[in-house]
Amino acid sequence: MVGLFARRLPALLALAVIAGDLSAQAAGRITGRVTDKAGGAPLEGAQVRIEGTNFGAMTGPDGRYTIARVAPGAYQLRVIRIGYQSGLASATVRANEAATADFTLTKAPYQLEAMVTTATGQQLTRELGNAIAKVDVSKIVAEQPITAMQDVLNGRIAGVSMLASSGTVGGGARVRIRGISSASLSNEPLILVDGVRMESGSPGLAGTLGIGGGRPSFLNNLNPEEIESIEVVKGPSAATLYGTQAANGVIVVTTKKGRAGPPKWTLFSEGGRSYDPASYPGIYYTEGRAPNGTVRPCLQWQAAAGQCTISQAYTKNFLEDPAFSPLGVGDRRQMGAQVTGGTDAARYFISTDWEKETGLLRMPGNEIDTLLKERGVTSIPENQRIPNQLDRRNIRVNLGVQLAPNAELTLNSGFMNSWNLLPQTGDNLQGVIGSALFGNPNPALANQWGFAPPSQGFAKSVSRTTNQFLNSATAGWRPTSWLSTRGTVGLDWMAYDNEARIANGQGCTVCGIERQGTRTIDKWVNARYTVDLNATSTFTLPWNLNSKTAVGVQWNRDRLTGALSTSQILPPGGSTIDAGAQKTSGEATIETASLGVYVEETLGWKDKLFLTGALRQDRNSAFGTNFGAIIYPKATLSWVAMENPDAKWINQLRPRVAFGESGQQPTATAAITFLSPVTTTVFGAGDRPAVTFGALGNDGIRPEQSAETELGFDLTGWRNRVSVQATYYSKTTSDALVNRPLPGSLGAGASRIENVGVVTNKGAELSLNVRAIDGEKVRWDVGIEASENNNKLVSLAPGIPPLTGFGFQNRPGYPLFGLWWPKLVSYNDANNNQTIEPGEVVVTDTAVFIGATIPVRSLSLTNSVSLFNDKLRLSGMLDYRAGFVSHNVNGLFQCAFRQNCAALHVKGYDLQEQAKAVAGPRAFGAYGEQADFLRFREFSVQYTLPGSVARVLRATSANAQFTGRNLWTWTKEFTSWDPENNTSGSDGPNYNFVAQAQPRQFFLRLNLTF
C-alpha cells in the first residue's frame, strides 16, 4: 500500500504543483458578508460557494467569509443557510485583488437547496439526480428523546426502516434502506463517519454467551451528541461511487466541527425513567379427573370431548404481579460538555459525555430473599439484581487547521468506551420472560416458573465491553483555482470483549452443565482502514456550460480477529477461565480488502441542468480468482425547471432522474476451497490435531450487483412553506449471491455462495413538510415521511429449489425471508359447544406463504408547534408501519407446547384464539399475525428559560425539555405485546418471542450555553 502510493503520488503531486505554479501568480480572492435581511444581523455558518465548482467558504460569527486563490474572471456565487432562502451574487476577480460579494438572506421555512457530502466531495443538491435525505442531528438531539443512534434515524427518513430486536438497554436494530436485497449477505448499509468506513454490524451472541435473542448493534456506538448531520444515500443509483459494499445504501455521518470565535461551551444534563408498557397474558392450569378417576390436566376441549372432568382451575401472572415480576422501572442519566472555538487558522471542537442507563429488569424482592438464604450471604451482586445496564463514555476532539489559504487539514478523533450488561430475557432456558410465560400455576409444583426463575436466570451475566477509536484525517488542497484535491485516511479500530459468567451452583437448575459454573471470554478486534483520494477539476465552457471532472481512488481493508475461550465446571468461588475443568478455545480471522477507482464528469448548463456520468471499477480480495474487476456505471440528470424564491405558489421545482449500479462483496472466503484445522478424539489415543474439510470454494464468484433507476422531483412552494420530495425507484439485484444448497451427498457443506438470484425492490417515497402557521408568535410545522417498498425474489437459477430455513423460504415470486409455515385455514364449532376441538380446525399440510416480515409501508407524522416567539416548542411523532406479519411465538409456545394459555383453559374464550391454540402444534403459522402498528413514538416540550434565569446560571442561554418515547401503541391484529420486536435480530428467521417490549420512557434535559 505505502509503496504503491509512494511510487505514484509524486507524479500526481508534481502535476498539481506545476499546474498550481502556472496559476499562482494570477489568483485573486472573494470576500463578503452574509446578513439577515430582516434585522441585518450577521449570519454564521452560511456556506458560500462558487457555482459549478467545489470551492467555497463558511461564514464566521461576524457573517464574513473569504474564498482564496480564485482565478481571475467573472463568477456567480451561491449562499446556503438553513432557515433562509439561498442567495445568489456575482463577483469579478482580478489578479491579486479581492472581489466583494455580500448577501442579504430572507427567512424561509423550507429550503431544498443544501450542501451534501458525496463520494467526490461537497455538492449542491441541485446538481444531483438522486434523492438524498439529510437529518440535522444536532437539532434533533437537542429537542427529542434520543438515547441511541437508532432513535435518530427512526421515522425521520422515508425509505429507511429501523427494525428493533428488543427493548432492552443495548438492544439494537437493523437498518434497512429500500428493503432487503440479499438472501445471504448483509443487508446493512455502509456507514461512513467523516469519510471513514465504520463497523455497524450486530453479531449475535450465542452458545455460552447466549442471551436468547436481541442483538446489540455497533451502530449505537456512535454518540448522537457528537454528530452534526446525517445524510442517507439510499440506493445504488446514488451510491455507485462508494463501490462494492454500498448496494444497501450509505449513511454518511458528519461529526460536529469547530467554528472560529471565542470558546462556546454547551453543557447538558439529562435524567429519565423507563417503564414497561406491555400487558402480558396469564398462565393457566386446569386439573381434572379422567373417567377412570385418575387426576390429570384437563383442557376445555378435552373436557368437552369427555376425556376428563374439570375439578380445579389455577391462574397466575408472574409478569404483572408486583410480588413476582422482574420488570421494574429503568433509569437513565447522561451529562456532557462541548466546547468549540478557535481562529480562522485553527478551529476546535471538543466533546465528552457520560451516560448510565439501567433497564427495566430487576430481581424481585422475594427472589432476593430466597437467594440470600440459599447462598448464606448478606447481599446479591448488583449485576444479578439489575441485570441490564449500560455505562458509556465518549470523548471526541476534532481539529481544523488552515494550512494555507488554499489548504486545510481536518483531524477527527473519537473514543468510546462502553460496558453493556445484557439480560436473559429471550429464547433460552435462562430467559425470565419466557420462564414467566411458560410456567405452570399448579400450586403443587415446587417451581411454577417455566424454566429458570429470575434468581437463577439473572445469575448468568453476559456483557460486552467495547473500546473504539474512530479516527480520520482529511486534507484538502486547492493548488489552482480549477483543481481541488482531497485525501482522507482513517481507521475505525474497535476492541470488544463478550463475556459470560455463571458461578458454580448459581445458574438455572434445568440448564445442565452451565449450573456447574461457566466462564467465557471472546476477545475481538475489528479494524477498518480507509484511504480515499480525490481530485476534482472545474471549468467554464462555452455555451453557458460548466464542467466538473472528478477522479478518485479508494482502498479499504476490514480485518476481524478473535480469540475465544470458554471454561465450564468451575469450582465454588472460581470465576476465571483457568478455573474450569473443561476448557475450549478457538481463534478466528476474517479479512477482506477492496480497491476502487472512479471517474465522474458533470456538465452543468446555466446552473439549471446537470448531467452526470460516472464509472467505478472495483477489485476485491473476496472475488473469485476467475473474476477480475467489476465496473459500476452511473448517470443522472437534474433539472431546476422552476426557480423563483418570491413566487406565491411554486418557488422551486426540480425533476430528477438517475441510474446507477453498486454491489456487495462476497463473504471473505467464498472463493476458495480449503481445509480447516480441528481437534479430534481418537478412541484410546486421546485428542489429536486433525484436519477436516472447510468449504468448497467458488472461484468464479463475483459481487452481487444492484442496478437502480430512480426518478422524482423536489418542490418548494407556497412561499417556501411547503417542501415536497417524491421519488419512485426500481432496484434490481442481479447476480444475487445466494447460499445455494449443495447436494448433501457431496459432503461439502450445506451450501456454497453462488451468483444465482435476481431480487427486486420497487417503491416510492414521499417527504412532505408544511409550515401550516407561520406567525411571529406561533409556528406550526407538519412533516410526513412515507414510503412503500415491494420486495420480491424474482428468480433463482434453473434447478435450484427454494431456499428454506426455520419459518422462512426464499422462493421465486415471494418476498425474501417471508414467513412460511403450515397455517390454520378455518375452524368451525360444529357441535356448537363454544369449544374448538382439534377435529374442528383445518390446517394446511405444508408450509404456505403467510406474509412479508419487513414492513411494506411506513409513515411517520411529525407535528411541531412553536409558541411565544419560539420560547416554547412542542413536537410529537406518530410512527406507522404496515403490510407485514410477525410470528407470535409467545402465543404459539404458550398454547401449543406449554398448553397454559387462556384459550385452552377459559370456557367460552374467543373461538378464533381457541382454534389457533388447538391448531398450533400442527400449524405454527396459526400464529403468523398481521403486525401493522401505530406508535406514538416521540413527544417533547422544550422551553427556553428566561434570560434572567440563564444569567443566574451564568449562562448565555438555557433551555429545558421534557420528552417521552414509545408512549402508546395500537395494533390491528397482533395479539402479543410488541409487534415491533424481532427476537433473532436478523432478516431470517424472523420471529417475535419473549423479547422485552420497547420501553416507555420519559426524560428531562437541561441545556446550557456559555
Place this chain on the structure above:
Amino acid sequence: MSSTHSVRATRRTIGRVAPLLLAATLAGCSTDTLLEADRPDQIDPAELSSNLQGAGALHAGAVGDFTVALAGGNGGGAGLGQVAASGYLSDEFMFGGTPPELREMDARNVREANGAWLQTYIDLHRARESGERAITAFKAVAPSDARVGELLGLQAALITIQGENYCSGAPLSTTQPELKYGDPLTTAATFTLAVTKADAAIAGAGSNTNARNLAAVIKGRALLNAGQYAAAATAVASVPTAFEYRVSHGLATARQQSFLWTYMYNTQALLVANREGTNGLDFATAGDVRLPVEGDGRPSVFDNVTPRYFFRTYNVQNHSVMVASGVEARLIEAEAALQASNAAGWLAKLGEARARFNMAAPTDPGTADGRVDLMFRERAFTLFGTSHRVGDLRRLSRQYARGKETVWPTGAYHKDNLNRGGDVNIVVPISEKNNPNFKGCLDRNP
C-alpha cells in the same frame, strides 16, 4: 498569442489531461498486494497430500468426522448424528423438546424440506469424503499403512448406515478428484456397495486385526441387511467376541462434545422411550443390564410431557460410541442360525453375546414368531443407541414380513395433539435435488 492566453491554454490542457492521467496512473498500478487477505485458519489441501504427517492429520480428521456423522456434535457445525435420527424415528428415543423440525423425526413424518436434520445427512457424506481424502493421501505416501483399511472400513459403515436409515435412491457423490454427482442407489445397491467397500477394507487392513475386524463386522452387517445371512455369518466368524471398535467424543471443542449427552442430560429433548407408540419396546423400564437407564420418569422440563429417562452409557460429554463389536458378530451369527432353522445354534450364539454382559443365555420361546421377536429384542437391547434400530425395524418388514405398523411406533403421538406419520426411513433432504441426477426417493419402502 499573448502570454496570458498561453498560460490559460496550458491550464486548460493540463486541466483536461490531469484527471485522465490520474485515473490512468491509478488504474495501471500493480495492486495485488493491496488486496491480499490474511487467512490463517484455512489450509490449502495441497499442503497435506504429499507427506505422512499430512495423511495422519487427514486420518484423524476422518475419524472425527465419522464420530460426528454417527453421534453428532455439540456445535462447530456438527449435525445431530445418525444415532439420534435412528433413535427418534424408531422406538429407542422420544423427543422431549419443542422445535417442530426435530419432532418430525420422532413423529415419523419428516418433510424433505426439514432443515433440522439436513446437516445430519451431510455429515454422513462429509465423513465418507474425509475418509476418501485421507485414503488418497496415504496411497501417495504410505499405501500399505493399515489406516487405509480402517478408513475403508469406516466408509463401509457409513454406506451401510445410509442404506439402513435413508430411503431408496439416496446417492453418493464426490468432490474428489473433481466434482461428480452420484446416481440414485437403491437400498439393495447401497448394501452391495458397502460390502465391496468392506472387502477393500479387509484387504487394506493387512495384518492389523483391529481394522480387519471392523471391516468384517461392517461387512456382516451389510450382508445381513441384504438378506445374505450365511454370508454375513461367514464374514464375522473370525471376529472375537471381545472385539470392540469405538469412536469417542472429547471435551476440547464443541464439535468433539457429545450431542447425545447434550440433548439427553442437558436439555432433556432426547429421552429413552418406553413402549413408544404401542409397538415400542420397554427400553426404559426393562431393567436390562445392557441398557442402563436412569431418571424418574417425570416430565421433561422442556415440554412438560415426555417422561425423563436417560441412557447412562452416554452420561458424560466425552463418552464413546460403539461402531462394531464381537457381540454384534455373535448376533449376526445367531440370526444366520435362526434363518438356517438351527435353534440350538441360535440360542448358543445369543448366549455368547449375552455372556459378554454376564447375562444368562435366553430361553427359547419355542415359536417362529417368538424367536424372531427375541432375536430382534436381543439386538435392540445390545445395540441400543448405535444407529442399528431403524435398519432392524425395516428388516422386520422386508425380511420377516411383519406389517410396518406392527413393529413401528404407531397411532397418536405422545404430545401436541398429533398422530404419527408412516415413515420407515428418512427422506433425502430437498437440497439433494441440486444434484442433477437425483429427483427424489425411488420409494419409501422398508
